[in-house]
Amino acid sequence: MLIHPLITTTDELTALCERLATAPFITVDTEFMRENSYWPDLCLVQVASSEEAAPIDPKSPDLDLTPLLNLLVNNENILKVFHAGGQDIEIIFNLTGSTPHPLFDTQIAAMALGLGEQVGYQNLVESLLGKHLDKGARFTDWGRRPLDARQIDYAIGDVTHLATLFPKMLDRLRRTGRGAWLDQEMERLADPTNYLNDPSESWKRVKIASKKPDVLGRLKALAAWREIEARSKNLPRGRIMKDETLADIAMHPPVNQEALARVRGLSPAWKGNDIGTRLMDALAAAQPLSPAEMPARDERGPALGKEGALVADLLKLLLKIRARESNVAARLVARSEELEQLAAGKRNGLAILQGWRFEEFGRDALDLVEGRLAFAVRRGKLVMTRTEEQDA
Template identity: 35%
Template structure:
């Protein structure tokens, strides 16, 4: 791997030649370097691609038109491999106007094989190939030019070592008959809607949103949507418009005017002068909304009627299934999924809640048995010889 040729691409002619070589590859490993500290959208600084034993490090700062390589990324005949693909795909989607399909996310694949739900790339490389990747350039300024040899090598490693990781995970997925699981898990990554977020959903990302309810949550929704649009228009981080804490404080007020805003920490006079009227208009719209239009918040679940005990039983079942399937329990069923099921399980009336563990491969592996456990069709008991919990049909346990 250390002898892999690395070509730095910073002219249109080099890019066209590299793209012609890439077009002959069946699989390409892809990564990007970017900064997002002072902007709303990622500042694209570097594109790394590896295929057929060659690595290209492409400079999007010098080359303004990357059309030849975007054609490669959008070519459906070439598989694109990423690790933790979400932000890399966002850049490609914004720059190329499409999604790099088909794709393979090694972080998602690793989670399906028991490596942990969000395993880091360096950790995964070390566990699969025994190679320890250097970390010295983790906080480098990728927009600075010229790049040093260490920076180039560090950037190239992210795609050179991605290939053996991909090959290993692909073989294991096929052997375990979990390839379809990966396709299901990547549906969100492969959807254009993922990279065209709805302003109306921005309030879910406000820290502390769950402390509001009803009309005040509707106010927060209006204000967060305004902040999202304003930050996008100015290409600045959301917090530079207004931070979460003062936004939340504005939304919980029963009365809001300029004088009230002046007494809230984290809101300066310049912001109030420029945007105060717009904020008040958002607050007014939220307060005037009818109850039917308020964001729905799942009610806090009571601990009565044995809900906590059911939750423990469900969690035990998930852990047994995770151990049996050599997979992380957290990817099988989240705590919120299990809480919803435990609450529904008090009477098991009506349809079960809409939770991820009751769909697709998760339903086959654990969801069906979670429902059966709640309905009393199966039970958990201790094996008298091993002392370990086991799953049995209720009649057999009797």
């Protein structure tokens, strides 16, 4: 494979993208810094086809990323391949308002091939290619210029190995008949709504003990206020206010701005500065959540109860057995919350009762819940058996 030196001009990038536009697939990775900013600071982009690879410097004053971004989001003829690509896709979405499509994520594919849940790139390369990766440059300062040879070598390896991995994984998926399993997962990953960051929805990420409408209304107002502050200053949310402090203020709102000086996690200066004033304005404008906005019980639907919890445990055991038999990651087949919803009596809208998941697991799960399937021990081994009622 031809590996180009660091691309620093728009003309070089345009020529590369014209060549890549004829490839059936390209592999993509990014290096970015986010520790000190709200928005990820894109520092390097790496792309490869089966024939060539190149690192691209988005910080170069002589380079415009538009040719690459057009290739990623507007060219439907090329499959874009990532590994654990959520953050890379988020960056592309932030720059363009669109996501790469069609796309393929090798971490998700590894789950369908029984290679583990959320398998790391290094482990995947070692497992399928027998190569050991030097990850020593992973936590270097990607924003500093010039980038050294070790950094670039490390970064380019993430797409060159991926270009070799992908065809091997695709072949395995075809031989096992599991390629169709991933279509829905890849479409979900490419869904732009995953990467929208609506301030009015940000409260849902904050853990809080109370479920009272007035408390959650204050949490919603405070979380939206923090999101807007963080964006405007390009600072991480936690630099504005940590989640724990946000939740504490929502549950125990200060009577006035001076009382902010006594809130754990805030500087005494908040009692008289502008940001403290804006916080108090957000609190004053907060309204209790409407019934329609209130979260469902534990976000999981009907209450389980003691018996339901036992049934959910049995479903989790069944999932482990079926996943082991099929050599697929259990997490790809079903999530714990779905099993609990099934145990609680929910039937409509569950992914495990649709498509390939129903064939692989859902049918047996439903039979177990409804008494047509049971666990038994035979010759010291745990097996599933049909009940007499079903046999009759």
